[in-house]
Amino acid sequence: xxxxxxxLTVNGLITGTILALTAVGATLVxxxxxxxxxxxxxxxxxxxxxxxxxNVFCGLNLFxxxxxxxxxxxxxxxxxxxxxxxxxxxxxxxxxxxxxxxLGLMLRDVIFLVAGPEVRKFDLDQTIVYDLGLIRISxxxxxxxxxxxxxxxxxxxxLARTTLGKSMRAVSDNRDLAAVSGIDVERIGTYVWLLAGAxxxxxxxxxxxxxxxxxxxxxxxxxxxxxxxxxxGGIGSAFGxxxxxxxxxxxxxxxxxxxxxxxxxxxxxxxxxxxxLILLLLYRPQGxxxxxxxx
Amino acid sequence: xxxxxxxxxxxxxxxAGIYGIMxxxxxxxxxxxGLPNFGHVAFMAVAAYAMAILVVRYxxxxxxxxxxxxxxxxxxxVVMGVPALRLRADYLAIATIAGSEIIRYLVMSxxxxxxxxxxxxxxxxxxxxxxxxxDWQAFRDAIAGLVTPLLGAAPSHDEVTMALVWAxxxxxxxxxxxxERSPWGRVLKGIxxxxxxxxAVGKNVVHFKMQALIIGAILGGLAGxxxxxxxxxxxxxxxQPTLTFYAYLILILGGVNRIWAIPVGxxxxxxxxxxxxxxxxxxxxxxxxxxxxxxxxxxxxxxxxLFMALRPEGAFGDRRQLMLEK
Numbered sequence: 215x216x217x218x219x220x221x222l223t224v225n226g227l228i229t230g231t232i233l234a235l236t237a238v239g240a241t242l243v244x245x246x247x248x249x250x251x252x253x254x255x256x257x258x259x260x261x262x263x264x265x266x267x268x269n270v271f272c273g274l275n276l277f278x279x280x281x282x283x284x285x286x287x288x289x290x291x292x293x294x295x296x297x298x299x300x301x302x303x304x305x306x307x308x309x310x311x312x313x314x315x316x317l318g319l320m321l322r323d324v325i326f327l328v329a330g331p332e333v334r335k336f337d338l339d340q341t342i343v344y345d346l347g348l349i350r351i352s353x354x355x356x357x358x359x360x361x362x363x364x365x366x367x368x369x370x371x372x373l374a375r376t377t378l379g380k381s382m383r384a385v386s387d388n389r390d391l392a393a394v395s396g397i398d399v400e401r402i403g404t405y406v407w408l409l410a411g412a413x414x415x416x417x418x419x420x421x422x423x424x425x426x427x428x429x430x431x432x433x434x435x436x437x438x439x440x441x442x443x444x445x446x447g448g449i450g451s452a453f454g455x456x457x458x459x460x461x462x463x464x465x466x467x468x469x470x471x472x473x474x475x476x477x478x479x480x481x482x483x484x485x486x487x488x489x490x491l492i493l494l495l496l497y498r499p500q501g502x503x504x505x506x507x508x509x
Numbered sequence: 510x511x512x513x514x515x516x517x518x519x520x521x522x523x524x525a526g527i528y529g530i531m532x533x534x535x536x537x538x539x540x541x542x543g544l545p546n547f548g549h550v551a552f553m554a555v556a557a558y559a560m561a562i563l564v565v566r567y568x569x570x571x572x573x574x575x576x577x578x579x580x581x582x583x584x585x586x587v588v589m590g591v592p593a594l595r596l597r598a599d600y601l602a603i604a605t606i607a608g609s610e611i612i613r614y615l616v617m618s619x620x621x622x623x624x625x626x627x628x629x630x631x632x633x634x635x636x637x638x639x640x641x642x643x644d645w646q647a648f649r650d651a652i653a654g655l656v657t658p659l660l661g662a663a664p665s666h667d668e669v670t671m672a673l674v675w676a677x678x679x680x681x682x683x684x685x686x687x688x689e690r691s692p693w694g695r696v697l698k699g700i701x702x703x704x705x706x707x708x709a710v711g712k713n714v715v716h717f718k719m720q721a722l723i724i725g726a727i728l729g730g731l732a733g734x735x736x737x738x739x740x741x742x743x744x745x746x747x748x749q750p751t752l753t754f755y756a757y758l759i760l761i762l763g764g765v766n767r768i769w770a771i772p773v774g775x776x777x778x779x780x781x782x783x784x785x786x787x788x789x790x791x792x793x794x795x796x797x798x799x800x801x802x803x804x805x806x807x808x809x810x811x812x813x814x815l816f817m818a819l820r821p822e823g824a825f826g827d828r829r830q831l832m833l834e835k
Contacts, residue, residue, distance in 0.1 A: 250602065302818055308545045311602065312761075313817045315754050319810025326803040438610045441603055482618065488611045495592040495604055 219471055220349045226467030227460070228355060228424055231362040234459025236417035236436075237443035238369060238452050239410030245386025245450030246406045249299060249310050253318035255437030257411060260321060261287040261418030262432055263329050270337050276357055276423070279336075284415035291411030292404060300403075318434070325430040335427045354423040361420055366456075369413070373452050382406055386450045439484065442491045448500055462487055519667040521783050526674035527735045529775035531752070532759040533681055533768075534728030539757075540766050541689065542721035543701030545602040548589070548609030549756050552582040552726040553733025554748035555612060558623055560734055561743075564641040565632045571644035575734055582730030583723050585612070590722045594715050609750060616745050628744025629737070645738040649673075670739060677735075678772060681728070686768050697721055751806070755782075758809060761816045781808070 240254050261283040268279035294317060302313060338357070343350050351359065373379040384392040385402045393399050421436060422428040443462055447454025466483045531553065538544045560578035563569040569577065585608065593604035616623045624631030624639070632639035649669045657663045664672075688694050696717055699707040704714045737743050755778065763774025782805060 298814065298818075305817060307598065308539075308602070309817050311545065311547070312754075312757055313814050315757075316810040316813030316817070319751070319754070319813070320807050323803040323807035323810065327800055327807070331799075331803075438606055442607065445600075445603055479618075482614075484614050485611055485618075488607045488614075491607045492588075492592055492604065495596065495600060 226464035230460035230463025237455040239413040241455040255433030256321040257414035258418030258433030261415040262422035287415035288411035525779035531732035534725040538725035548605035550752040551609035552729035556730030556733040557737040586726035
């Protein structure tokens with residue numbers, strides 16, 4: 215039972231990292247650009263397929279492939295920003311939502327057309343199991359854990375200590391105040407897409423690795439978990455999203471622990487997340503860490 | 510091919526009418542009251558499942574089961590509306606997405622209740638094929654029998670359904686055209702433009718929003734029931750999240766705030782949607798039919814982006830009345 219707990223904690227941390235990284239991007243995009251980017255899930259899918267191309271067809275190491283996926287997805291996000299979203303930025307919240315829905319449909323179906331609907335997997339031997347005493351992890355989980363340990367603290371450091379990270383949080387918090395303090399809001403608006411794309415790049419590859427296999431619907435299915443994380447952390451709050459991702463990941467995995475009243479059937483994990491969201495909207499709509507004035 | 514087959518076009522017209530009713534529900538919520546509902550399909554799915562379960566498991570007569578289905582859609586609207594309607598519009602958008610996802614996950618993960626991925630056929634468990642449609646077919650045949658002497662020839666099943674669906678759509682549009690111009694409709698439009706001002710003159714804004722959400726849910730549920738009856742057996746795949754965005758596209762194609770343009774939007778959308786299957790000339794013939802389904806969804810996305818970019822008020826919309834700029 216203790217072993218199961220340790221195992222679930224590891225799984226929860228991995229899921230938590232994926233949610234945290236992608237949600238940081240999504241929430242900053244929302245805070246800075248006022249765009250609820252419903253194409254964010256397709257960024258994850260795109261990243262997974264870029265990594266697939268590099269890993270399986272070019273024979274590169276999975277870590278190199280992940281770096282490539284980050285670059286590719288960041289480039290895609292900035293491209294969409296300059297070609298579509300920036301020229302249409304005066305359209306209002308709902309209209310922009312619908313535009314991102316359209317972009318998401320286009321992206322997903324282009325991936326379907328180019329890569330085909332068949333189920334794919336990375337060049338990883340899924341049969342090996344590393345036994346670490348209390349827990350056993352697959353090579354996929356090992357890759358995901360490595361990325362977790364390296365990237366999550368880096369992102370936290372970036373947001374807390376660097377000028378660019380601080381500027382992003384400032385613009386997300388209060389655009390006008392940030393602008394009069396001398397922050398170039400336009401420039402930050404471009405950088406946030408770079409950051410969101412790169413983080414979605416990592417998130418997408420990690421999702422695909424943890425799942426083992428994936429198809430072009432990969433990102434679409436997790437988009438709503440990402441948005442749950444965004445709301446849970448308080449819309450627009452980067453640290454909120456980072457924490458909420460880990461909370462949600464751990465809660466979802468640990469709810470299945472058999473020591474906890476026999477545990478929840480695993481298939482109800484996403485339902486649990488959404489029930490949490492509804493309760494949150496009822497009692498604490500500004501998110502776990504948000505300030506009431508956000509409303 | 511079936512390009513010149515009238516039976517095929519009748520089927521397209523039935524689906525267009527059903528989509529029209531679905532879009533009318535969204536019209537009441539989004540165009541009238543300004544509620545961005547991104548989970549409209551959940552109302553359709555809940556109504557269809559509740560109806561099918563009542564008929565198959567409890568042998569409830571179809572008309573009663575249909576009412577039960579609509580009641581289930583109303584319950585869902587209340588559950589989503591109570592937390593979200595008090596908040597800013599973007600929270601309702603996220604809550605409706607979450608609500609519709611909960612429904613989809615529950616449908617997929619409770620096969621004992623819903624038949625799981627097999628859909629309505631599996632409602633009685635493995636080994637038995639569940640049908641909910643006999644009463645509907647009998648009703649359709651009865652109507653066909655009634656009008657045969659008048660027409661001189663018996664109409665086909667789809668022709669009867671087409672007449673029923675379109676009569677319903679036109680009737681409902683006339684009703685809501687009138688309601689839009691009633692004091693009730695003016696309050697909703699006021700809320701859409703500025704809910705603080707409406708609250709200041711003493712209207713209960715949350716109540717009015719809830720009414721709009723519930724009425725939209727009933728219309729969505731009705732569309733879901735009609736779709737279930739038309740296709741005979743349904744699975745979770747028939748109520749995919751993309752349906753919600755078809756409804757938005759129908760509103761936008763016709764004109765976001767033109768209620769009489771909904772049928773136009775529905776027909777345009779259906780032509781576009783089914784029409785792409787006839788795009789079998791070069792260079793599109795390079796895609797095989799399975800790939801063309803993805804191409805079709807790609808075009809839906811492209812149209813959504815192009816319309817929002819170039820004519821956000823829709824084909825017949827009025828830019829002055831456009832609440833999308835909020």
